[in-house]
Every structure is written in C-alpha cells, then in structure tokens.
Amino acid sequence: MLKEARLMKEGRRRYVSELRKQLKELEELHGAPVGERTADTAKRIYRIVHTIKGSAPMFEFERIGSAAENLVHLWEWAQDQESILGSHTVRAQFYQAVQAGERWKRQLVMELGLYEQEMELDEQQEQFGKTTMTPSGGRLLIIDDDEVLRSYLVRRLKLEGYEVDHASDVATAQKLLREHSYDLITLDLMMHPQSGYELFEFVKEDPTLKWVPLVVLSGRDDIQDKVRCFYLGADDFVTKPFQYEELSARIYSLLKRTKSFEQMAFRDPLTGAYNRRFFDHQIQVELQRIRRYPTPISLVFIDIDRFKSINDTHGHHIGDLVLQGLAHMLQNHLRATDLIARFGGEEFVVVLPGSTAQDAQKSIDCILQLTRNEPVTQNDGQSYYITFSAGVAEWSEDMTVEEWIKRADDAMYAAKQCGRNKVLQYAKEMGGEDGIAEGAQGRKTVVLIADDDRILRSILMSKLQHLPITFLEAADGEEAYVLIKQQQVDLCILDSIMPNLGGFELLERLELEEAKPKDMHILMLSGRTREDDLSKGLSLGVNVFMHKPFSMVELEFKVRQLLNL
Known part of the structure; x- marks a missing residue:
C-alpha cells in the first residue's frame, strides 16, 4: 500500500508538471493567428485535450478529465474529417471551437492551480508533521448524495492522509463495498432514490463488514433517528451542518480504537503478524x-x-x-x-x-x-x-x-x-x-506498450511489473512498428490515437504488409466510445478494447487472460 501511494504521488507530481506544459501549448494554439488556424493546428489541439482526458482520471484528477472531455467533443471534427476541408470552413470551425471551449480551458487552468495548492499543502504536512495523527492504512468510504459536501469531505480527508472512495447512492456504495475493504464508512441518511437506512442491513449483516465503524451524517437532529441508528449498529451520529474538525476527530478516534481492538484480538503478541x-x-x-x-x-x-x-x-x-x-x-x-x-x-x-x-x-x-x-x-x-x-x-x-x-x-x-x-x-x-514443481524458466513473455503519454506508460509498467513479462516501450505508432518487425511481441497494449501513426493505422499497415505476428495479442486503449471504432478494431484483430479512464485491476485481469498467466 505504501509503495503504491508513493508511486501515485510521484505520478501525480510528474503529471501536474506535464499538464502545465500542455496547457501552455493549448493557450498558444487557441490564440493562433487566423493564417495559422489550419486543420493541422486543430489536430494538435485535439491530441492535447484527448491525452488530458484519458490520463487525468488515472491520477485522480477527475475534474480535469471532465473539463478536457468537453473540449474533446468540441474538437472532434478535426480528427474525424475524411478529406481536406476548405480553409474558410476550417477557420470557421476553429473559431467556434475556441469560443465554446474558453470556459473549459479556464476551468483546466483553475483546477491545475487548485491541485498545485493541495499538493504543496500535502508536502508541507509531510515535512513539518501533520496536525492530526492519521492512523496508517486508513481507507474510508463516503456515502452522500450531496455532491458539494461529498467532494469537500473527500478532498479534506485525502489531505489528512486517508485513502478515500465515495458514492452518491446506495447501489454504488454496495458495489464498492463488495469490491474493496474499508476501515470506516460515513453514511448520509437522507438520500434519493433510496435512503441510508437501506444500507444498514447490508452492512451490519455481512460478516465481512459488520465490524467496520459506521458514522451517520444526518440533516435532521431528531432523537428518534439517533436512537434507531444506534440500535441498528451505528458507531457515531453527526448532525449537519457540522464543523469539519469535529468530524475529523471523531473519525480518528474511531479508527484508533478499532486498531487497538484489532491489535488485541487478531494479532500475535510476539511477532505482530495476524493470528x-x-x-x-x-x-x-x-x-x-x-x-x-x-x-x-x-x-x-x-x-x-x-x-x-x-x-x-x-x-x-x-x-x-x-x-x-x-x-x-x-x-x-x-x-x-x-x-x-x-x-x-x-x-x-x-x-x-x-x-x-x-x-x-x-x-x-x-x-x-x-x-x-x-x-x-x-x-x-x-x-x-x-x-x-x-x-x-x-x-x-x-x-x-x-x-x-x-x-x-x-x-x-x-x-x-x-x-x-x-x-x-x-x-x-x-x-x-x-x-515436485519448482517452476520452469522459459522465455519471458514480451509486452509492448505503445502510447504517446509517457507517464501512463510508466504507470502501466509499474503496475504490471510483478508479472513474469519483459516490457518494450513506444511513444508512437512508428516506433511500435519497428519493434514489432524486429522481435517477437506477445502482447501489444496500443493507444488508438498517437502522433505520426495511430493505433488503427499501425494495424492497417501490418495487415497490408502481412507482417502482423499470428501469435501477437492486441489490447487497444481509447478515449473515444464510438461504435465504429470498436468494429474497426475487431476487424483489424484487436482482442480487447478498453476505454480511458480504465481500472488497473481490470487491465491486469485482461493481460493475464490474454497471456494465459
């Protein structure tokens, strides 16, 4: 967990540095003189915002990814054109996209500044010590249909060092609770379409969840609600509006007490390992x-x-x-x-x-x-x-x-x-x-990661490095083409849109030259969800199609399936 946290932190830092350069280039391209508002310039803008949209959520910059997605839609025409448009038409579409996208571009700049401030605060807390002693390994689930409050709590708790997931409804919360293990849950009572009460039975009757501390957040200071929640198994009850510092202290106290109970009941006293x-x-x-x-x-x-x-x-x-x-x-x-x-x-x-x-x-x-x-x-x-x-x-x-x-x-x-x-x-x-099987030492499986986002390539290799595979990297389709021609590749993780030669174009060239290795699997990554892309990929031999942003757990599962690991 600590290694993954350090990896994510370093990835976020590097991503912010890269994003600053991308936004500077985007600003320059948006302000290009009329004579330079060409189809090529529009394509460059599209590639920048497409890369931001696909990569930002991988580093938990959800709002940046959302703003970039709006810009992708505005500049989609630059990628989709099948023939050269007239210069007047290009300039007109260019002007419309710049005007409509100004608010999203401003939001990207504002979000970047906000995230930089948060990261700076995080660095200061690490250097000088946190004001709150967060128990190590705390993973929280915030369940609340108030988007503003939920987002605020998630960001504040993350700054204190917790790992935080969130859900806006009962169904999403149930899905997360099945997939992950949590140290504490906060639950809003008054949600729609289902109330928080519907989660009590789910949580407290599941043997894997019944001991997880549950803090109820409610907008009603009603004694009957409080009594009912405590009888149902709530560990604490906080009435809205509340001071964040009070909620933070209650969470810390519950986690600390739970850790102490766990230490006494579930740990071997000599070694500290579980019993x-x-x-x-x-x-x-x-x-x-x-x-x-x-x-x-x-x-x-x-x-x-x-x-x-x-x-x-x-x-x-x-x-x-x-x-x-x-x-x-x-x-x-x-x-x-x-x-x-x-x-x-x-x-x-x-x-x-x-x-x-x-x-x-x-x-x-x-x-x-x-x-x-x-x-x-x-x-x-x-x-x-x-x-x-x-x-x-x-x-x-x-x-x-x-x-x-x-x-x-x-x-x-x-x-x-x-x-x-x-x-x-x-x-x-x-x-x-x-x-007696001691494991065969055969040829290592070769995986080629072809994506123009170098930070995403680095994250993919870090996440998959525990598998028995050797990695190759390519920053565009031309590099990937040379590597595939030079040596055996068992799996190619391929971005659909890259400079010089995109993923589809690479596969078309290999098919035209009859140079695609018969045993090479293709896992294609794309920031677009168009059905014709999926059909085109399948016709070119793509085995698995995944849309950005994607789950690293799901990607590893697909890689294992394709390579028979």
Whole structure:
C-alpha cells in the first residue's frame, strides 16, 4: 500500500508538471493567428485535450478529465474529417471551437492551480508533521448524495492522509463495498432514490463488514433517528451542518480504537503478524471476493529450518527474536494486500491475492534469498542467520480451505524432505521426483506498450511489473512498428490515437504488409466510445478494447487472460 501511494504521488507530481506544459501549448494554439488556424493546428489541439482526458482520471484528477472531455467533443471534427476541408470552413470551425471551449480551458487552468495548492499543502504536512495523527492504512468510504459536501469531505480527508472512495447512492456504495475493504464508512441518511437506512442491513449483516465503524451524517437532529441508528449498529451520529474538525476527530478516534481492538484480538503478541483467528476469518473474506471477481490466489506455508536447535543452542529469547525477525522481513517484502499470519510455533502462512502459484513462489523465493544473505536478527553484537522451507498451493474451486492448507503443508514437507531451504509448489504425489514443481524458466513473455503519454506508460509498467513479462516501450505508432518487425511481441497494449501513426493505422499497415505476428495479442486503449471504432478494431484483430479512464485491476485481469498467466 505504501509503495503504491508513493508511486501515485510521484505520478501525480510528474503529471501536474506535464499538464502545465500542455496547457501552455493549448493557450498558444487557441490564440493562433487566423493564417495559422489550419486543420493541422486543430489536430494538435485535439491530441492535447484527448491525452488530458484519458490520463487525468488515472491520477485522480477527475475534474480535469471532465473539463478536457468537453473540449474533446468540441474538437472532434478535426480528427474525424475524411478529406481536406476548405480553409474558410476550417477557420470557421476553429473559431467556434475556441469560443465554446474558453470556459473549459479556464476551468483546466483553475483546477491545475487548485491541485498545485493541495499538493504543496500535502508536502508541507509531510515535512513539518501533520496536525492530526492519521492512523496508517486508513481507507474510508463516503456515502452522500450531496455532491458539494461529498467532494469537500473527500478532498479534506485525502489531505489528512486517508485513502478515500465515495458514492452518491446506495447501489454504488454496495458495489464498492463488495469490491474493496474499508476501515470506516460515513453514511448520509437522507438520500434519493433510496435512503441510508437501506444500507444498514447490508452492512451490519455481512460478516465481512459488520465490524467496520459506521458514522451517520444526518440533516435532521431528531432523537428518534439517533436512537434507531444506534440500535441498528451505528458507531457515531453527526448532525449537519457540522464543523469539519469535529468530524475529523471523531473519525480518528474511531479508527484508533478499532486498531487497538484489532491489535488485541487478531494479532500475535510476539511477532505482530495476524493470528490464526484472524486468518480463519479473513480467508473466507478473500474467497468470497474472488468468487465475485475471479482472480488467482495462492497460499504459502512456511516453516523455519531447524528452529528447535536454535532454541536449544541459543535459548528461547533468541528463538523469539528470530520469529520476530522473519515476521518483519515478510511484512517488509510482501505487498500490503498479502496476508501474513503466525500459525503456531515456527510456522507462518501467507495468502497472496491475485497471485498464481508461480507468482507466489517467486515472491517467497526472493525472501528466502534474503535470509541466506542477511541476518534475520542481531543480539549483543552477534548475527543470526536462518533458512526456511515453504510450500505453495494455488486455490481452485474444487477444494475446501482445509484441503488448500494441507496442500501447502504437503509441499512444505516435501521441501524439508529434499534438504530444506527450498520453496516448492504443490503437485500430486509430492513424494516422487516428478511431483515436485519448482517452476520452469522459459522465455519471458514480451509486452509492448505503445502510447504517446509517457507517464501512463510508466504507470502501466509499474503496475504490471510483478508479472513474469519483459516490457518494450513506444511513444508512437512508428516506433511500435519497428519493434514489432524486429522481435517477437506477445502482447501489444496500443493507444488508438498517437502522433505520426495511430493505433488503427499501425494495424492497417501490418495487415497490408502481412507482417502482423499470428501469435501477437492486441489490447487497444481509447478515449473515444464510438461504435465504429470498436468494429474497426475487431476487424483489424484487436482482442480487447478498453476505454480511458480504465481500472488497473481490470487491465491486469485482461493481460493475464490474454497471456494465459
């Protein structure tokens, strides 16, 4: 989670810098002399606003993306013209688009200034310390149909360091609650078409949500409402209008108390890892999630090699330090979304959502390599090194949780039998040589990302880097064409509109020259939603068509499907 937050923050900073240049160029093109108001100039404007529209929402600049979308519609004629229009016609359309788009251009400039101020404030808070001590990892859901209040709360809470999602109605809130895990929910009672009361039963009867703190926001200071909400399971009730500082303090207090309860009930007191009780609960939550949105998930069973001899030789105090050291190493080198639990004694289990057995084996192998090269703990100037044996099992629908754990345990036992200090995947008949799968080291899959937005290319590579693939980059269709001709490409993530040669034109050239590799998959990205674009893409061999802005989770799922990962 922290790594992703840093990545997003750096991406936003770089994007704002790039946006400032784009808006400067847009201002110059808007003010072009009459003689320079040509079709080529109009196309340059279209490409700028099209890029802003597609990229801004990826960095959570929703209002910038919305303003740019309005400009895209105004300049669409420049992209769609099939033949050269007369110069008088071009100048007339150019003038109309400039006049109609002036308000949206001003909004882009204003929004840029506002976001720069927010980022500057965020930097100052990091440098000098926050006035409010936000509990780490807090993800909130704001449910309110008042767009102005909702937007205000989201922005203020984000500035305090929270991760915040929002919904304007019950249906959207239910969808978000199914897809994500939240630390706290604020709920407006008086919403349309369904009231906030309709969410109480949904939240408080779902075993995965019933312990999430719920703060009710209401415009009515009615004692009956308060009593009813508390009986239904609300943790706090705040009457509108309210002072933001009061709501912020209430949220902080609830999160802090919840974290304390969690620490006592669900954490192993020695290592700080989750305990068996929490594992048994959370594994059901994860399996419910993947049944709704099928993705791979793997479990790893870890056992420290010769742990008894550590206790016998150095004493239980050193044994405890070794357990703490390994737990710390696992927590530092696995993702925030991975679940680490102490199963008892010297055994740990790790659940890796979104990971195949091969992915999980690779992750745990990297940590095993660290234990070989670095001390897991130090005491009185002496360093202590360990190794461990681990078994990996990927979930399938035909097994129970007990069978899943047993498979990982069987693979771990096979690793012990093979000399310890290994990570093995589960296979049938683990006792035989053919039953031990350590992962094939074949040719790496090659993915070409062809998009003229370099920041988006960087984000895509960062988000997909955990997959067993090699990346190539192209800033336009011409570069992509050369790379495809030079070497094997298994998947091309291709932007439909780029300078020099767009995505459609690239595919047409490859088809004309009969140069498109038969095994190359195409995932096309587009900021337009026209049906003829979709039909054209399918006729040119596009396998998947995704519209900007898109979900990174959905994109990764499509990439895995296309590459059979």
